[in-house]
Amino acid sequence: MQDVTAVVNDVSDLDFEGWACPVPLRDIPSVVMGHGGGGAMSGELIEHLFLPAYGAAAAAELGDSAVLTVGSGTRLAFSTDSFVVKPMFFPGGSIGDLAVNGTVNDLAMSGATPLFLSTAFILAEGTALSDLGRIAQAVGRAAEDAGVRLVTGDTKVVEHGSGDGVYLNTSGIGVIPPGVDIHARRALPGDAVLVSGDIGVHGVAVMSCREGLEFGTTVESDTAALHGLVAAMLATGTGLHVLRDPTRGGVSASLNEIARASDVGIELVERLLPVPPAVRDACSLLGLDPLQVANEGKLIAIVPAEDADRVLAAMQAHPLGRSACRIGSCVPEHAGMVVAKTGLGGSRVIGLPIGEQLPRIC
Amino acid sequence: MQDVTAVVNDVSDLDFEGWACPVPLRDIPSVVMGHGGGGAMSGELIEHLFLPAYGAAAAAELGDSAVLTVGSGTRLAFSTDSFVVKPMFFPGGSIGDLAVNGTVNDLAMSGATPLFLSTAFILAEGTALSDLGRIAQAVGRAAEDAGVRLVTGDTKVVEHGSGDGVYLNTSGIGVIPPGVDIHARRALPGDAVLVSGDIGVHGVAVMSCREGLEFGTTVESDTAALHGLVAAMLATGTGLHVLRDPTRGGVSASLNEIARASDVGIELVERLLPVPPAVRDACSLLGLDPLQVANEGKLIAIVPAEDADRVLAAMQAHPLGRSACRIGSCVPEHAGMVVAKTGLGGSRVIGLPIGEQLPRIC
Structure with a gap:
């Protein structure tokens, strides 16, 4: 985690090219x-x-995925993600799987059917072509499994020492079926909060193969394309309000984002959180x-709330949602905040992470 | 230029994960x-x-830009490009301008109207936020100038020493008007080869500010969004067969690609090539x-050929095509090859560059 948690926001007047921008970036003059x-x-x-x-060229939100209308009313989802995970190969996957599934999932979270992907590699001079080949194979297999086409690409090379191994950007296009309207702004008090399975698995899997970090059990990354699961949920005909894949920043970052965007409170029940023992052990070891x-x-x-059981049943009937469960509710209190009920009957605020607990996990 | 020009192709059986792939990659085991x-x-x-x-997930061609059909027949152009130019600021522009214009131009080369762009940054820890701000401003201005919206984005940070400064991927979506069919496969013997202005300018501009390389004259990058020029050319109602923006590898790489894709010969007339004196001087100095x-x-x-004069007139009437000119023709001879007629009445083969003359120019 960054050691900036104690620093309060402050306005430093960075002046780039004559334009004074108040940047409340915690008084840090450079990228951390x-x-x-x-x-x-x-x-x-x-x-x-x-x-x-x-300025004026930007969409009002610059989110993980955009919804665009083209031609005679076709709604597209468009998303981009760069992957810099280290190491490039980890238990349960590689940067190649992650890059395909990550962008497929960003598209799926707006209810889109993912169709087309681009792959743009930045390679460090000296990277073994056999490693690049294995990564490209993983990209191909993941794309085939997800039913998306790899349609355009780019490759750049930087000098040895200017980059490490392989950075991979994927951007993707999907089509949103008529009538589907899923957005972080749509959560309402009373709504149920569901999760599709065990949490924290990918982060711990990557951590487990970092130098000097070993745990008793091998934890494999849960990397997977979720659009099939989303399609099964949509097929129930119920009103899905929000979908999010809790990647960087975990469940905490996603729920905080939803609570703020929808201006609702979110109340989790701690004992309902599906944290597998290996993840719990690794997390307590590392704090x-x-x-x-x-x-x-x-x-x-x-x-x-009235649709929760039907949606849960559809999730549990899908291979990627077998241990789906309800973990909490949206509430009218403490709008914009996420709170967890602890085992002892108390409650604690689940804050938006400041920086990150574990860098380079995607 | 890479020192591999003398190495002949050879098959080395790189074996990634049990799959033996014959890779005629010049016997080099790693990325250069x-x-x-x-x-x-x-x-x-x-x-x-x-x-x-x-494998099966890839489109048959993995080109600079893909043409996709969605909804009820809307044709999209989709393109991706990562920018790693060094230095990030150079005479006439920055990585920010380049990243917008480069993707806008890839879309425009299939006749599309560019509409939406994503920006995905990979930042090295320690990069000054003021530099990042200047680059982001350049992105915003270039997008506004080009009339495209910045709709989605991503930011990753890598440790100091794992990347230098800013790498920027832009991906873009455009819509191709009905009836437009522009592709590298469409060149025919007899066609005229036109260029929109002076060549070699961007490469020399970047070179001029690299350590130890200084020329008498300052050459400014020609970075610009070309879709307006393309629209003016399309408005003539003539049959444009191929458009290409000759970036990495220059005019030579683009024409070789067209000659191969269309299976025609291309004959340039050397004295017609618009090479400005500063570019000529810098190139002869550096070989x-x-x-x-x-x-x-x-x-x-x-x-x-019968449309060449009308298209040229439309180009010359546009600010970005004022010194447009004809530089050669497609011919039935030497299919797949580009040949230049020299001033002395001889001819020389213009080969596809092997590696690159000058790395990190975009």
Whole structure:
């Protein structure tokens, strides 16, 4: 985790090219790891640097995925993600699987059917072609499994020492079926909060193969393409309000984002959280919160309470949602905040992570 | 230029994960700078590594831009490009302008109206936020100038020493108007070869600010969005066969690609090539061929001979095509090859560059 948690926001007047931009970026003059963590610092970079600098050319939100209308009313989802995970190969997958599934999932979270993917590689000089080949095979297999076509690409090479191994950007296009309207702004008080399975697995899997970190049990990444699960949920005909794949920043970052966007409170029941023993052990060893650890094959769904059982049944009938469960509710109290009921009857605030617990996990 | 020009192709049986792939990658076991140069080695990486590894999931061609049909027949152009130019700021522009214009131009080269762009940053820890702000401003201005919306994005951070400064991927979506059919396969013998202006300017501009390389004259990058020029050309109602923006690998790489894809010969007239004096001087000083130096605001057009004058007039009436001119023809002889008629009445083969003359120019 970044050591900036104690620093309060402050306005430093960075002046780039004559344009004084108030950047409440915690008085840090340069990029730190936390800016890439998907938490509060990532949000600040978007809000206080990218959006003001982009000006009129930027869409009002610069989210994980955009919904666009083209031609005679066809609604597209469009998403981009760069992957810099280290190591490139880890238990249960590689940067190749992650890059395909990550973008497929970003598209699926707006209810889109993912169709087309681009792959753009930045390679460090000296990377073994056999490693690149294995990664490209993983990309091909994951795309075939997900039913998406790899239609365009790009390759750049940087000098040895200017990059490590392989960075891989995937961007994707999907089509949103008529009538589907899923958005982080749509959560309502009373809605049920569901999760499709065990949390924290991907982050712990990557951690387990970092130098010097070994746990008794091998944990394999949960990387998977979730659009099939989403299709099964949509087929129930119920009103899905919000879907999110809790990657960087974990469940905590996704729920905080939803609570703020919808201006509702979210109340989790701690004993209902599906944290597998290996993840719980690894997290207590390292002092991490499983709610902040990344997932790459899980989704959170916010649905009307009366539909929760039907949606849960559809999830549990799908291979990727077998241990789906309800973990909490949206409430009218503490709007914009996520709170967990603890085992002892108390409650604790689940804050938006500041930087990141574990860098380079995707 | 890579020092591999003298190495003949050879098959080395790289075996990634049990799958023996014959990779005629010049007996090199690892990535070299030339794999990112847009020349023969880039082509070999696509043909002999990416396409076999991707398998059934890959489109038959994995080009700079794909044409996709969605909904009720809407044709989209979809393109991706990562930018790793060094230095990030150079005379006439920055990585920010380049990243917008480069993807806008890839879309425009299939006749599409560019509409939506994503921006995905990979930042090295320690990059000054003021530099990032200047780059983001350049992105915003270039997008506004080009009339495209920045709709989605991503930011990752890598440790200091794992990347230098800012890498920026842009992916883009455009809509292709009905009736427009522009493709590298459509050149025919007899067609005229046009270029929209002076060549080699971007490459020399970037070179001029690299350490230890200084020329008498300042050359500014020609980076520009070309879709307005393309629209003016389409408005003539003539049959445009091929458009290409000759970036990495220069005019030489683009024309070789067209000659091969269309199975025609291309004959250039050397004295007609618009090489400005500053580019000519820099190239002779460094032993480079201006035909292989990158451009970022120029296009090549292949048009039926009878339409050439009308298309040229439309180009010359546009600010970005004022010095457009005809530089040669497509011919039935030497199919797949590009040949230049020299001033002395002889001719020389203009080969596809092997690696790259100058790395990291985009």
